[in-house]
Amino acid sequence: MKYEINSDGSNAVCVLSGELTFNDHDLFRRMLDEALVGGTKQVTLDLGKLDFIDSAGMGMLLVGQDKSGSEGWSFDLQKPQGQVKKMLELAKLSQVINIHS
Template identity: 60%
Template structure:
């Protein structure tokens, strides 16, 4: 997983690219910690350039959602594409996380 963090009008955006798999759990947690430290509102995970996600990557998104609820900030997922979008749909992740196309 590769990422960069920036700001938008309503909060913080994490742009993820490449793959999100089991091997990325430490980097994902570090990214989330950085985003929370910078956040001024909503944290958005922009998945438009993420090419692949496995079940562990899906679990990381759920962990981020649980953390947002326990810490009182909001989380949204933006622009999933291809295999990533299909996985999110199959897992019905949109029932627990805001997903915007």
């Protein structure tokens, strides 16, 4: 997984690319910590450039959702495509995480 964070202070958009798999667990947590520096209240993961996600990657999305709920910030996903979109739909993640097309 590769990522880029675009932040305006209160909102952070993390643009993910490549693959989100088990091997990215530490990097994913580090990305969230970076996105939350400076009092960010909203973190959005832009999945438009993410090519692949496995079950561990989907678990990381749930970790983000859980962390946001316990720490008082908002978390959502946007632009899932291809295999990533299919996996999110099959897992019915939209019932737990806000997903925008």
